[in-house]
Amino acid sequence: MSTINALAERLSDHLTPDEVNKVKRAYFYAEQAHDGQSRKSGEPYIIHPLAVAGILANMGMDSQSLMAAMLHDVIEDTGIPKNALRHQFGDTVSELVDGVSKLNKMEFATKAEAQAENFQKMVLAMSADIRVILVKLSDRLHNMRTIGAMSAPSQRRIAKETLDIYAPIAGRLGMHLVRTELEDLAFAAYYPMRSRRLSAAVAQFRESRREQLEEVQSVIEERLSAQDVNHRMTWRQRHLNSIYKKMLHERKGLKTIMATQVINVVTDSVENCYRILGLLHGLYKPVPGTFSDYIAIPKANGYQSLHTTLFTGKGFQLEVLIRTEEMEMVANLGIACQWGSNSQLSDRVQGSQRRAQRWVAGLLEMQQRAGSSLEFIEHVKEDLFPDEVYVFTPKGKIMELPRGATPVDFAYAVHTHVGNTCVGCYVDGHLAPLSSPLQSGQTVEVITKESSHPNMAWLSFVVTGKARSSIRHFLKTAERSESIELGRRLLTQAAASDGYTLEQISEGALNELLQETELSGLDDVLEEIGLGKRVPQVVAHRLQPRAEDALGVAQRGREGASQSLVINGSEGMLVKFARCCYPLPGDPILGHFAGGSLMVHHSLCKNTLEWRKNPEKTLTLTWGEHIQREFLAPLRIQAVAHRELLPMLAAEASLADAVVTRMDMDRQDDSVSMVEMHLLVKNRVHLARVLKRLRHLKQVQRLQRVLASVTAAA
Structure with missing residues (x-):
């Protein structure tokens, strides 16, 4: 779009004459504001906002977005205040321009703290009006197209932030065309020599396979035409950055990667998508395990298509993407489809758009919960472009989660309160550990308990940003x-x-x-x-x-x-019971602070001798009258060797209402075994009942409570 008149002619396809005139007025306002300013290349500055508006016009964006694109550098570069834009173009346009102006001030290559703080600004701007990020992505895309005028260090800095932040956001919003172009331009700027060599190798490889590719395409065309199926086919070029990442991270050679070629088949209805799939599977054998139905279960960014890979017998496999024209538009433009003439989308596609909007809303929730900006950006990067698995609720609702997600991630995806009160789960009707990775197609049911709360250990296995930030x-x-x-x-x-x-x-x-x-x-x-x-x-x-x-x-x-301070056993994480002396209700106890927690010790524990000399560090403690929790009590048992010894001991402890958490046996000789047994008991009286039952076993020779650091018998 080299001139405003050329752009206006293009806009007349989807905007009214009045809307086109508003865009032109914004252009002339920006042209006057930027008068005398030039870009690094020496071109008049107005070329840049005009090009940004042209990118948005190709997406079919609305007039307000196009006006904001024309004016997006006015506040920052010309000194014209926001209020002046509000007076001239209204509240919505001025807010969009203001949002983009704030993003323009971001410097991602500075300290990690600055990067994180500025990323939070981006999320806040996106949550207010997601068109802010669409204008910013278009601004970045044109800057990447003209990055050659910058110095080499500046090119590398801008390319890195594009690969780290902007391209993943474009992908998460379903904007495939923008994401892939940003990635390839950034790859070329960051690794210029690798980009040139890889590009030449890919072109040479495709040329060597040209005849085989054309032959396969001809066979498919003939079969679909014979069945009178409306369609069009296009070969999909593999993008250099994608190839490079596969070579780098998956250790694949170029020959292996290029051994699978990709073709898009676009048709006019969902029914024809499945019909084409059947015809192709009848024509070529499918590769087992490669079929994916993203029409029935869309990706988190709204993407829909059927994927299958076929054996062609021509020295390469063919990955086929089958979708409708509407799905093709959404796959390429993503969330940008909801504006302009493209807003008349089906309920199915609008639902996909809402998924992307919910992701932005989720970012805002994580931002509010995060303790710091660095913690927030850590959570967001985990969620930017996940590899999804799809699981079901007991009522059949589909939930999309990143690969490796656990039932705890699922619980937080359902609702924060469900996650906070989760105590267990059923996967496909069977009890499963909360840490087990979920697989696509599983049905997950969460067991909750109102008195329960998140466990610190969950942070070691959850993978979603929402679960991690909520915990x-x-x-x-x-x-x-x-x-x-x-x-x-x-x-x-x-x-x-x-x-x-x-x-x-x-x-x-x-x-x-x-x-x-x-x-x-x-x-x-x-x-x-x-x-x-x-x-x-x-x-x-x-x-x-x-x-x-x-x-x-x-x-x-x-x-x-x-x-003295009364200990009820329900104080939570800040009161801990020492594992050197294992105090039980009924034992005399003392306390002192260690590591930010109040540690409760048996009053005769050897480890209390040092700090008992300083009264300021010692707290006199007593047990409460009604303690509900259970406490760990280790026992050491000497018994006659017997192959059923452990089950016998566990059964007797269970009959005394104690819970056995651990049992270890060490055979001293052919006739004697030493057993270390860990029990959960309520108090000393409860422990005494357990000991009484165990002593009645004829195999037990000696039995004692383990109090390794206690100076005298308790």
């Missing part, structure tokens, strides 16, 4: 809530020792403490106490009521000094 968000929120509650209990205990309650805290003393610590409120103070970052006794002393009589405070302090 981290929940754990951070839960940790803060638990920290505040634990800190409140610790400060209440310390304040009682000083003779007052938290309700009596002096406002002046609290404000001074907040100013000194640069914290925003009492909850922040309680959180730091709960995390072990502040000593509760010191904070309590700072916050005591100022009007109190010193003698009265001291007296009440003596009265409260005997109080």
Whole structure:
């Protein structure tokens, strides 16, 4: 589109005369604003926005997008304010221009933090109006087409950010033509010599197979014409960047890659797609395992087509993509199809467009949940261009997930609350581990429990950005809530020792403490106490009521000094029970902070000797009256060797309502075995019942609770 008149003539195919005039007015406004400015190549600057508008015109975009393309550099490069554009062209166009202008300021090749922060800006702009990213992608595409005017270092920098960010986004939005051209242009700029050599090798290879390709095409044409099937066929050129990535990452040679040629068959109806598939399978044998039906189950970016690969007997295999004209348009233009004259799409295709829009909405949700911009961009890159698997809900709804996704990823894809309360799953009607990778075609049913919550270990196997960000968000929120509650209990205990309650805290003393610590409120103070970052006794002393009589405070302090913190076993992640002494309800216990958690030890544990010398580091603890959870209790058993010994021990423990979590046996000699047995019990009384049953077994010679670091018998 070298001139505005040529562009206007092209636009008249899908825009009204009034809309074409608005686009022309935006062009003349931009031409005047950029008067005197030139590009690196020496051309007048207005050539660039005109070319960007031309790219959008080829997509059939609406007049507002085209006006924004004409004006997208005006705010940044000419000093004309946003309000002036709003007055001239309306709110929508000015917001689009403003969104693109903010993206133009991004510098992806700087520090990782800057890249991540700027990527968040892109997501926010996309969520407000996705046409912002369409204009930006067109802007980047024209810049890549004219990148030769830049210096070599600039070419490499721009090419890298194009490969890392812009091309994957275009692919995720279903814009195949834009993605492949961006990738090939960026590949040529980043690896110029490799690009030239690979391009020559591919051209030579295709020329050597030209006769065979034409012969296969002729046979297919003859068969489809004989059956009176409406169709058109085009050979699909393999793109250089795609070939290079296969050679690099899959260790495939060029000959192997080029041994499969690709052809598009486009027809007029879905019924004819399946009819053509049958005719081709009757003509050539299909390669087992290569058929994919993306018409019935579209890809996450809205792509639809039938894929099959055929043995041709001509020295190469033929991959065939079969689709309708409408699907062809969506495959090439993606989400851009929903504007302009292309907006009259079928419900099936509009549903595919909504998938891409839901992905953008999901990005915004992840952005809101992420703890930092670096965490956010990590999640997004996992989701940019996944290899999908398709699974079903029990009601038959199709869910698309990245390859390697687990039932936990599935649960979060259904709903965040389902993921947060997931405790198990059925896959095809059978219980399955939450970490097992899902396969296409499986039916997944999630088991939930309202009292359950995400496990830190899930982060080691989930693959979707939504699952990872949701788990981290929940754990951070839960940790803060638990920290505040634990800190409140610790400060209440310390304040009682000083003779007052938290309700009596002096406002002046609290404000001074907040100013000194640069914290925003009492909850922040309680959180730091709960995390072990502040000593509760010191904070309590700072916050005591100022009007109190010193003698009265001291007296009440003596009265409260005997109080201890009550452990109920339901405190959450911040209270941990030491694995050196395995304390049980009924044991005397002490506590201290380690690694941001309150560690509960048996009071006779050897590991408490050092910090018990410092009262500020020692917390007096007592057990609550109604503890519901179970605790680990290791046992060491010496018994007569017997091949049924382990089942006998496990059965007796089970009869005493204990859960066996682990059993290890070491044969001392032909007659004696040593068994280490790990049980889950409720308290010391429960453990005593288990020990009593085990001692009744005639094979048991010696039995003791493992208390390796306890100084005396408990």
